[in-house]
Amino acid sequence: MGKGMRAGKKPGGGGQANMQKQMQQVQAMQRRMEEMQEEINKMETTATAGGGAVSITVNGEKMITAIQIKPEVVDPEDVEMLQDLIMVAANEAIRQMEEIANGEMNKLTGGLQLPGMM
Numbered sequence: 001m002g003k004g005m006r007a008g009k010k011p012g013g014g015g016q017a018n019m020q021k022q023m024q025q026v027q028a029m030q031r032r033m034e035e036m037q038e039e040i041n042k043m044e045t046t047a048t049a050g051g052g053a054v055s056i057t058v059n060g061e062k063m064i065t066a067i068q069i070k071p072e073v074v075d076p077e078d079v080e081m082l083q084d085l086i087m088v089a090a091n092e093a094i095r096q097m098e099e100i101a102n103g104e105m106n107k108l109t110g111g112l113q114l115p116g117m118m
Helices: 015-042 079-109
Strands: 044-049 054-059 064-069
Touching: 015 079, 044 079, 054 079, 064 079
Parallel strands: none
Antiparallel strands: 044 054, 054 064
16 A cells, blocks of 8 residues: 555545536636626727717627717818727727726636636
């Protein structure tokens, strides 16, 4: 018999129960993450550009849900400026939503980086 082993005891006894408990914990974490993702999908954030001339709202699924453009920024002679303002506001709104989503998931995972999440 090996050192430290007692008669009648199997090495690693309870390993199956421990593995089952870990699987249950992983499944519970997965359910909480799915619930959190559903909550994130319902969230919205709005970003502006040009001092509020252009405003874009994005939801948790990173889909644009609203665009507001002040009439005074619409200049047929300078379409490029309007395009730039829209692009800046859209990119900022998406960046903000990613930050919000990552923050919410980090609350759940404690900062643990999980592949395929977010």
